[in-house]
Amino acid sequence: MNARDRLLRVLRHEPVDRVPVAPFIYYNAIYEMFGYKPRMATYFNPPDFDPIEKFVEYCDYFGFDVLHVLGSVWDMWVGNTTYDQGFLSTNENWDVQVDDQYKGDDELLRTVKISTPGGNLQHIEKHSRTSEYLIVSGTQEYLIKTPHDFELLRRYAPAADCMDTSLISRARQATGDKGLVTANTHGTFNILGLFRKLEDVLTDPILDPVFYQEMVDYFSPRLVVRAKKMLEAGADVIEVAAHWTGQVGPRIFSKYIFENENRLVRAIHELGGLVIYHNCGDAARIMRYYNDLEIDCWGYLTPPPYADVVLEEALATLRPTLTLRGNIDQVNFLVTATPQQVRENVRQVLETVKPRGNWILSTTDFCFDGTPYSNIRALAEAGMEFGNFN
DSSP states (O other): OOHHHHHHHHHTTOOOSBOOBOOOOOHHHHHHHTTOOOOGGGTTSOTTOOHHHHHHHHHHHHTOOEEEOSSSOOSGGGTOOTTOSSTTOOBTTBEEEEEEEEETTTEEEEEEEEEETTEEEEEEEEEEEOSSSOEEEEEEEOSOSSHHHHHHHHHHOOOTTOOOOHHHHHHHHHHGGGEEEEEEEEOTTTTHHHHSOHHHHHHHHHHOHHHHHHHHHHHHHHHHHHHHHHHHHTOSEEEEEOGGGGGSOHHHIIIIIHHHHHHHHHHHHHTTOEEEEEOOSOOTTTGGGGGTSOOSEEEEOOOTTTSOOOHHHHHHHSOTTSEEEEEEOTTTHHHHSOHHHHHHHHHHHHHHHTTTOOEEEEESSOOOTTOOHHHHHHHHHHHHHHTBOO
């Protein structure tokens, strides 16, 4: 059974020869392995290095099943406009001006000013190099500050399919039968947090539920259009980000988020895609609702102290037909443990989950550069040894 078949079968809740071993791997790990220091302006697609092909080489080195997350669309929809071909596209009713202020190649402050016939919008984001190989970005000023801002966006924004899917196609070609291509998008709640302050998004359902649902109803079809284009480019899986839903309680999730998310998941399924639901944060209070979400997989069951998911409680709560992924702490444990401790942790996790099946061994999010290779190898080897069903 090759890795592509193994991953497809486990996501479809079918028997496999062993538990797939597919940690969450991001750009920084690839750049670190090959000693490439990325530049801020070309982090996702450098002209003199191919992180898409090297991702597969990285997985081959450790023996991982490939879940290729670098085959994605890195634009405004993931909080970064350096590759945006949608909201930064100028047309007659949407005039975009971008001002970039660099501090060397370690910091970028980008201001995006948009003029429309009905008024102006502004978005500001900051990019920072947090290590030699990792650059992160965060929004400092959001496009939607008021209902009027949203109305301008709804009326004048460029079409949802203005996006570059070439990294997805390249990932599909590089991956072959070694695994699957997982393109990232946002859920119907998370997407609002890219265009509006999170504290406002968290209170909008209570203070102005009509406005909240209008935003959801605007962004949801656009998410479907984007998912369609991603799948057409070669994605096998759409990973739907939902980590901010962990900050709401059961009442808000069930009343204002649950059905919106299910409509998105159903639409992706109708397009032929599989769905991994990405909540790497708190989930203990809401994970029982995942039983009725029509998702194929939930990642990443992050345990304390970084979130609140206890593995045994999750297994007792969740339907056995829901594939699960994660639970290995990469923030502290994988960085500081010994290889023997990593091996023992993996053994304990797999002995706990194997009777249930439908599991992908993974970290709870992406590995930091500086993680000892001896520990990464110990994770892979223990996964192969203790995850075998034969």
